[in-house]
Amino acid sequence: MTSRALVLAELRGGSVPPGNLGAxxxxxxCVDEVDVLVVCKEGDVLDHALLGLLGGxxxxxxxxxxxxxxxxAVCTDVLDLLVCELNPDIVILExxxxxxxxxxxxxxxxxxxxxxxxxxxxxDGNGSWIGTRLALQDSLVVRVGWTTQxxxxxxxxxxxxxxxxxxxxxxxxxxxxxxRVHCAGRVVSSGAGEGESSGLESADIVVAGGRGVTTxxxxxxxxxxxxxxxxxxxxxxxxxxxGWFPHSYQVGQTGRTVRPRLYIACGISGAxxxxxxxxxxxxxxxxxxxxxxxxxxxxxxxxxGDLAQVIPRLTEALQHRI
Ligand SMILES: Cc1cc2nc3c(=O)[nH]c(=O)nc-3n(C[C@H](O)[C@H](O)[C@H](O)COP(=O)(O)OP(=O)(O)OC[C@H]3O[C@@H](n4cnc5c(N)ncnc54)[C@H](O)[C@@H]3O)c2cc1C
Numbered sequence: 424m425t426s427r428a429l430v431l432a433e434l435r436g437g438s439v440p441p442g443n444l445g446a447x448x449x450x451x452x453c454v455d456e457v458d459v460l461v462v463c464k465e466g467d468v469l470d471h472a473l474l475g476l477l478g479g480x481x482x483x484x485x486x487x488x489x490x491x492x493x494x495x496a497v498c499t500d501v502l503d504l505l506v507c508e509l510n511p512d513i514v515i516l517e518x519x520x521x522x523x524x525x526x527x528x529x530x531x532x533x534x535x536x537x538x539x540x541x542x543x544x545x546x547d548g549n550g551s552w553i554g555t556r557l558a559l560q561d562s563l564v565v566r567v568g569w570t571t572q573x574x575x576x577x578x579x580x581x582x583x584x585x586x587x588x589x590x591x592x593x594x595x596x597x598x599x600x601x602x603r604v605h606c607a608g609r610v611v612s613s614g615a616g617e618g619e620s621s622g623l624e625s626a627d628i629v630v631a632g633g634r635g636v637t638t639x640x641x642x643x644x645x646x647x648x649x650x651x652x653x654x655x656x657x658x659x660x661x662x663x664x665x666g667w668f669p670h671s672y673q674v675g676q677t678g679r680t681v682r683p684r685l686y687i688a689c690g691i692s693g694a695x696x697x698x699x700x701x702x703x704x705x706x707x708x709x710x711x712x713x714x715x716x717x718x719x720x721x722x723x724x725x726x727x728g729d730l731a732q733v734i735p736r737l738t739e740a741l742q743h744r745i
Contacts, residue, residue: 445583451481628654635690693718
């Protein structure tokens with residue numbers, strides 16, 4: 424029997440988040456048929472290159488839906504219609520404010536089981552879905568399953584790697600929901616709050632600072648290094664707690680999950696709640712005065728030293744090389 428997955432992808436600012444692409448890739452490594460519902464605002468266009476990228480992840484058919492209004496309730500309606508039409512075994516969504524709301528509403532409507540915050544997804548020998556999630560402050564790995572016919576899986580952002588492949592899928596219009604009372608809402612405005620956009624998730628290089636960066640002036644050293652490398656700035660939780668940076672800059676369990684090519688951690692000890700947000704970065708460099716700091720245990724290069732002395736020298740050396 425053909426196994427089938429329906430994956431939600433959100434078109435935002437002309438692109439689909441890498442984690443959404445990773446979700447499609449993860450689905451296609453488990454099932455025979457992957458359908459992707461791409462939701463976007465009225466007037467947005469899905470270009471040929473982006474379509475190729477979706478196909479490259481394993482999408483066989485892409486269903487395009489312009490949400491009007493762009494609300495989770497409308498997204499749920501479209502998902503629901505597609506579930507009726509395609510009869511998938513599983514619906515997979517990467518967590519976001521829209522996707523999480525839609526997942527919960529769809530699961531309630533279809534009496535489907537829903538598992539949250541998954542960092543792994545596979546099928547066992549009997550074709551049953553098994554999800555992996557982290558528990559007890561991410562210190563334990565737990566395997567979870569579904570007992571319902573339809574499974575709804577909500578993935579932790581950035582947990583699945585996209586493929587670097589292109590292939591053209593079939594593009595069709597998604598079914599249009601009938602106008603319902605709950606769709607009477609309208610979006611007045613949307614976007615990141617002032618100072619909220621950190622660009623962390625899409626950054627190829629991240630320079631992150633923790634409690635060891637004791638003054639805002641020292642953060643300008645990190646910003647300078649990030650600028651020279653063309654990277655973004657990230658922080659650990661205590662820095663957000665101090666009110667120095669908005670939450671969108673926080674890396675870790677309750678912040679962003681990042682997977683840049685290069686992650687430079689300055690004055691960060693390496694608590695598990697921080698590591699789960701950056702542990703899958705390409706090359707990890709740690710600058711810390713304490714040689715026993717746990718982050719040294721997972722790094723590729725470590726510098727034992729005071730960041731206020733090390734960073735300016737690093738920045739200067741890089742300025743001459745780049
Ligand atoms: C439910 C829960 C969720 C959490 N979520 C997150 C999360 O999303 N992200 C997160 O980051 N944390 C999170 N935390 C907090 C986490 O447990 C740690 O407390 C936090 O990560 C520690 O941050 P830090 O490494 O910056 O600070 P510290 O642990 O205090 O480490 C500071 C480091 O700086 C070094 N240092 C000091 N001075 C210098 C210097 N001059 N030069 C170089 N190094 C220096 C020290 O040696 C030390 O290793 C969470 C905690 C809980 C309970």
